[in-house]
Amino acid sequence: MQFKNTLDFAQQLDSDDVLRKYRDEFYFPKVKGKEVIYFTGNSLGLQPKRSQKFVDDIMTDWKELAVEGHFHSEKPWWDYHERLTRPLAKVVGAKPEEVSVMNTLSVNLHLLMVSFYRPTEKRFKILCEEKAFPSDQYMLQSQVRFHGFNSEDAIIEVKKREGEHFWRTEDVVAKIKEVGEELALILIGGVNYYNGQVFDMETITEAGKSVGAVVGWDLAHAVGNIDLELHDWKVDFAAWCSYKYMNSGPGNASGIFVNEKYLDRNDIPRFEGWWGTKKETRFKMKPEFEPIETADAWQISNPPVLSLAPYLASLEMFEEVGMEALIAKRDKIVAYLEFILHEIDKEVDSSFEIITPVERGCQLSVFLHGQGRTLFDYLMKNGVITDWREPNVIRLAPAPFYCSYDDMYRFGQILKAGITSQ
Numbered sequence: 267m268q269f270k271n272t273l274d275f276a277q278q279l280d281s282d283d284v285l286r287k288y289r290d291e292f293y294f295p296k297v298k299g300k301e302v303i304y305f306t307g308n309s310l311g312l313q314p315k316r317s318q319k320f321v322d323d324i325m326t327d328w329k330e331l332a333v334e335g336h337f338h339s340e341k342p343w344w345d346y347h348e349r350l351t352r353p354l355a356k357v358v359g360a361k362p363e364e365v366s367v368m369n370t371l372s373v374n375l376h377l378l379m380v381s382f383y384r385p386t387e388k389r390f391k392i393l394c395e396e397k398a399f400p401s402d403q404y405m406l407q408s409q410v411r412f413h414g415f416n417s418e419d420a421i422i423e424v425k426k427r428e429g430e431h432f433w434r435t436e437d438v439v440a441k442i443k444e445v446g447e448e449l450a451l452i453l454i455g456g457v458n459y460y461n462g463q464v465f466d467m468e469t470i471t472e473a474g475k476s477v478g479a480v481v482g483w484d485l486a487h488a489v490g491n492i493d494l495e496l497h498d499w500k501v502d503f504a505a506w507c508s509y510k511y512m513n514s515g516p517g518n519a520s521g522i523f524v525n526e527k528y529l530d531r532n533d534i535p536r537f538e539g540w541w542g543t544k545k546e547t548r549f550k551m552k553p554e555f556e557p558i559e560t561a562d563a564w565q566i567s568n569p570p571v572l573s574l575a576p577y578l579a580s581l582e583m584f585e586e587v588g589m590e591a592l593i594a595k596r597d598k599i600v601a602y603l604e605f606i607l608h609e610i611d612k613e614v615d616s617s618f619e620i621i622t623p624v625e626r627g628c629q630l631s632v633f634l635h636g637q638g639r640t641l642f643d644y645l646m647k648n649g650v651i652t653d654w655r656e657p658n659v660i661r662l663a664p665a666p667f668y669c670s671y672d673d674m675y676r677f678g679q680i681l682k683a684g685i686t687s688q
């Protein structure tokens with residue numbers, strides 16, 4: 267399709283957009299009395315209007331039923347988390363029994379590493395991408411230290427090539443082969459938070475397995491954004507947060523994936539709690555732990571129902587729309603944003619560089635050569651909510667659920683005004 271940088275053209279794309287009505291399902295903050303252009307769905311998704319009712323229902327049940335709400339509310343609390351499993355499994359390409367919701371992301375990755383990072387004297391190394399998200403770096407460093415190794419020996423980072431802004435799959439695979447029998451675990455962000463690159467998870471997972479390593483993925487920036495086929499790719503484990511593209515609210519609960527081959531096994535080391543033991547016998551309060559046959563065996567505490575309520579509301583919307591439609595719009599709106607950036611770049615003779623490779627989801631990361639913080643501040647003051655990453659990058663993620671083509675056009679005009687006013 268031949269794009270045009272005009273308001274009419276953008277509005278035509280909006281009227282052809284099958285997801286258009288979902289924009290009204292979200293609350294937009296306002297700047298100078300006008301709804302913002304929201305590019306930070308990769309950081310915190312907007313609030314779906316329907317999530318309030320899901321939370322209010324819990325508050326009402328708590329008010330009216332108190333402890334009886336565990337078993338006698340309309341959506342009983344004791345197995346409330348199970349309502350999320352089925353829709354979430356569709357989003358990540360898993361069997362429902364391979365998915366569970368609990369805790370928060372970094373906590374879950376630690377818990378999963380308790381099970382899946384089992385280093386020996388010979389096989390103890392962890393492979394990750396260079397400059398992984400800081401929490402992942404701290405997790406990996408503390409895990410190897412916990413097992414008596416040091417980071418310099420045990421953590422292998424795959425680097426980008428000199429002068430390039432992205433990782434090459436062949437370099438990741440070559441590094442996996444090089445580390446070979448010393449490799450215990452691969453843990454990479456499936457979509458990189460900084461440059462928006464989508465890793466070839468299938469190829470990397472296969473390469474990891476061919477040398478006998480366990481392969482896990484941090485899917486914080488992937489879930490609800492890209493097509494995931496965790497089961498078919500034979501991923502061992504994965505975890506994600508729900509507050510970015512999943513729109514479940516700040517700091518909200520995390521999902522986990524555990525490959526079915528690890529389910530219903532008593533020999534897997536795990537940190538255990540009463541919500542991971544079989545439901546049928548849980549309240550017999552026996553000393554023996556009998557793992558639930560699903561990923562729920564990794565549950566430790568009873569479910570944080572007030573957090574899960576907005577997550578369930580959001581999943582209801584994912585059920586209605588489906589990942590296929592979201593991805594179709596994502597590709598079109600990101601392509602339109604890219605076009606607008608190039609057009610403005612030409613018009614003002616600036617020099618942006620889009621550092622996101624073609625393997626991308628919703629995010630374009632733009633290196634602002636010659637422009638910088640002042641341009642970012644201008645955008646924010648004028649209702650464009652984006653974010654700044656050192657040294658000189660803004661990240662733009664037009665989430666397909668609620669961003670419009672008209673937003674992209676207006677963004678271009680504000681960007682142009684920002685550059686020419688400097």
Ligand SMILES: Cc1ncc(COP(=O)(O)O)c(C=O)c1O
Nearest residue numbers: 370371372399401455459486507
């Ligand atoms: C890639 C990645 N990993 C881990 C985290 C940490 O998430 P949490 O604070 O929910 O543990 C984030 C948070 O944004 C992230 O983007």
